[in-house]
Amino acid sequence: MTEENALSLQDAPTRSMNMIEAINDALDIMMARDPDIVILGEDVGYFGGVFRATAGLQKKYGRNRVFDSPINECGIVGAAVGMAAYGLRPVPEIQFADYIYPGLDQLVSEAARMRYRSAGEFTSPITIRSPFGGGIFGGQTHSQSPEAMFTHVAGLKTVIPATPHDAKGLLIAAIEDNDPVIFFEPKRIYNGPFDGYYDKPSRTWKGHPGSLVPEGYYKIPLGKARIVREGAALTVLSYGTMVHVAEAVLAEKGIDAEIIDLRTLVPLDMATVEKSVEKTGKCLVIHEATRTSGFGAELVTLVQERCFYHLEAPVERVTGFDTPYPHSLEWAYFPGPVRIGEAVDRLMKE
Amino acid sequence: MAEKTAPDTGRARGNLPPLELYVPEPRYRPGDVVDYSHLPVPPAGQLGRPDENCPASETWPMTTDMIRVLDEEDRAVGPWNPGLDAETLRRMLRTMALTRAFDDRMYRGQRQGKTSFYMKCTGEEAISVAHAHALAHDDMVFPTYRQQGILISRGYPLVEMVNQIYSNRADKLKGRQLPVMYSAKDYGFFSISGNLATQYPQAVGWAMASAIKGDTRIATAFVGEGSSAEGDFHAAMTFAAVYNAPVVLNVVNNQWAISSFSGFAGAERTTFAARAAGYGIAGLRVDGNDALAVYAASRWAADRARANQGPTLIEHFTYRAEGHSTSDDPSAYRSAQEREEWPLGDPIMRLKKHLIALGEWSEAQQEAMDRELVEQVKVATKEAEKNGVLGHGLHHPFHTMFEDVFEELPWHLEEQAAQAIREREIKWPEWKGEGA
Numbered sequence: 001m002t003e004e005n006a007l008s009l010q011d012a013p014t015r016s017m018n019m020i021e022a023i024n025d026a027l028d029i030m031m032a033r034d035p036d037i038v039i040l041g042e043d044v045g046y047f048g049g050v051f052r053a054t055a056g057l058q059k060k061y062g063r064n065r066v067f068d069s070p071i072n073e074c075g076i077v078g079a080a081v082g083m084a085a086y087g088l089r090p091v092p093e094i095q096f097a098d099y100i101y102p103g104l105d106q107l108v109s110e111a112a113r114m115r116y117r118s119a120g121e122f123t124s125p126i127t128i129r130s131p132f133g134g135g136i137f138g139g140q141t142h143s144q145s146p147e148a149m150f151t152h153v154a155g156l157k158t159v160i161p162a163t164p165h166d167a168k169g170l171l172i173a174a175i176e177d178n179d180p181v182i183f184f185e186p187k188r189i190y191n192g193p194f195d196g197y198y199d200k201p202s203r204t205w206k207g208h209p210g211s212l213v214p215e216g217y218y219k220i221p222l223g224k225a226r227i228v229r230e231g232a233a234l235t236v237l238s239y240g241t242m243v244h245v246a247e248a249v250l251a252e253k254g255i256d257a258e259i260i261d262l263r264t265l266v267p268l269d270m271a272t273v274e275k276s277v278e279k280t281g282k283c284l285v286i287h288e289a290t291r292t293s294g295f296g297a298e299l300v301t302l303v304q305e306r307c308f309y310h311l312e313a314p315v316e317r318v319t320g321f322d323t324p325y326p327h328s329l330e331w332a333y334f335p336g337p338v339r340i341g342e343a344v345d346r347l348m349k350e
Numbered sequence: 351m352a353e354k355t356a357p358d359t360g361r362a363r364g365n366l367p368p369l370e371l372y373v374p375e376p377r378y379r380p381g382d383v384v385d386y387s388h389l390p391v392p393p394a395g396q397l398g399r400p401d402e403n404c405p406a407s408e409t410w411p412m413t414t415d416m417i418r419v420l421d422e423e424d425r426a427v428g429p430w431n432p433g434l435d436a437e438t439l440r441r442m443l444r445t446m447a448l449t450r451a452f453d454d455r456m457y458r459g460q461r462q463g464k465t466s467f468y469m470k471c472t473g474e475e476a477i478s479v480a481h482a483h484a485l486a487h488d489d490m491v492f493p494t495y496r497q498q499g500i501l502i503s504r505g506y507p508l509v510e511m512v513n514q515i516y517s518n519r520a521d522k523l524k525g526r527q528l529p530v531m532y533s534a535k536d537y538g539f540f541s542i543s544g545n546l547a548t549q550y551p552q553a554v555g556w557a558m559a560s561a562i563k564g565d566t567r568i569a570t571a572f573v574g575e576g577s578s579a580e581g582d583f584h585a586a587m588t589f590a591a592v593y594n595a596p597v598v599l600n601v602v603n604n605q606w607a608i609s610s611f612s613g614f615a616g617a618e619r620t621t622f623a624a625r626a627a628g629y630g631i632a633g634l635r636v637d638g639n640d641a642l643a644v645y646a647a648s649r650w651a652a653d654r655a656r657a658n659q660g661p662t663l664i665e666h667f668t669y670r671a672e673g674h675s676t677s678d679d680p681s682a683y684r685s686a687q688e689r690e691e692w693p694l695g696d697p698i699m700r701l702k703k704h705l706i707a708l709g710e711w712s713e714a715q716q717e718a719m720d721r722e723l724v725e726q727v728k729v730a731t732k733e734a735e736k737n738g739v740l741g742h743g744l745h746h747p748f749h750t751m752f753e754d755v756f757e758e759l760p761w762h763l764e765e766q767a768a769q770a771i772r773e774r775e776i777k778w779p780e781w782k783g784e785g786a
Contacts, residue, residue, distance in 0.1 A: 140528070329751045
């Protein structure tokens, strides 16, 4: 159990869930607690979403609170801004992160700055859920990881869970947060953790400690990283799918790495990062998104700025390539065990 | 659980009624008995056909009606009858049937694990095939993912389509695109985007460019009724109207956008064709399962655009007989009876019966043709499979992944390409080098 869980939560009964079920559970609990929460998005109503994240919610809470939207992301986000201005707490779904761009103006120029420009008169307590990332042969329009485009925007929070347990607790915290939150769900690990070996049979969440989801309401505070594994030789900073790939590669190499799942990119839990890098003296940053101006660049800079005198080797960055996500060469694009392994070897040689 | 009519923060004032949110709901869900008697299907041949050079407003009454040519006795009737010769009719029938045979085979290929994804256009074959036949061969088409019939009409090799679907080493798009996201510039077929409606303003821009250059080619664009909700639709309509662009803007109203029925794009209030009036451009609404009506309306709009009379919005009224894609299961959200009860019938059967009624075709010929088309598709598929199927190693060389991001490879992509190739050597030490 992670440190932020109250003692009472540790005693709470848990249920093994995949990430979709955990997200659905979080939405269900929050809709029951707060009548101001509404869900809108393409196919989220009767059908329950193309990934089934909202399954059963329309039936339970009615069409007034869970409803399909026109195929118009500008409208989805813009309407959510208006609903939030009224006092609701919308949780819109954008079917794939790759489809979010028509809503970008409403997000970047409107939701993100509403509190600032109205001096707090209006706010945008909106949580935008969206599946992101590759690994499902989705081609370039169903695979992107655009998180850095949002972390770059002042006024947006960006959250990315790596386990069902975290997905539920983080989503509840995101919904309760009074600022707009981008909640990216790594679709490759919806149904099971992924170690990066695409040529081995895929696993389900069953038996993974992160799949044990406490019943009922609990929050994982935004801005609090999770130490996946304590270690002394090397600090690995990652989030989403790549947390699991990193775990597998470092275990295989038998390296006593400290693996940190950032969970929230903005606000970032820099204290946990600094503490770890000061201990290990080495740092590897991993993300699936393209490299140039990726969130890894921010992480490397922060570590360099704050931990320079503790560093024993240059900070390494492993990322996707600076190309669109290709269809047939998906696995050549994906920052898998070989790419990570090479970077680890370089760091451990120092 | 009781449904609230207003959120807790709502405040009732005096005697005013509480406001109510309206959320559209389709008539039929899984298991429901389907009855389409509410759906107006006007008799064929009744609508007048204005001159192509008429003021746009003359077409507006037609935007809430429906152009139909093939009647209940399989005759072609009325002023919209394009009067096509039997040879052209047979060619259209054959192309529609080929499109369906191709879809069936590729769907099975996906189920057999030869590729990741496929999208059929079953029931919508008349729209793309008849539309393509009404255009000049070099008019530029900006399609969605369900206009494979246009590509087939224009003679694009089936084997190239299969190569793209299999993302194999012969795929002209180098395995980069999701299956069915074709691009065929030489066939006047614009690169398909997985993002919706983006092609609509692009088609208008292409048409404007053609006008700027004093060309004679027009552009034509497609969008589904669901994605006509995107802002790009409005942008395209506005630009088309402002610049009187030589473009035909098609909305394929197949009733369903994945699980969302057409009501979520505004169909409960008015027709999609009726949007033309708001922009002051010509609009036509056509029976999309009637190949002759589609041909006639498309030809009318193309001729109008070519005569510098500006854009036309055409709504093709049809039904998506299959799932959205191989990733979709329509039995989860709509009644299976809808397809059976669809009042406009099967476009292939309707054209077949018309040709038979004309004495220009027979059931025996149809059966022979169908067998021949199945074989033609099979041959193309086998040929493509020589170059591999998805995920079995016969893909384009790794270096190609980095090409075409820019015209020239910058240093960082050169480095990343070297990295990708090195990773392959590490993972497969027996590998003998790029392209092997």
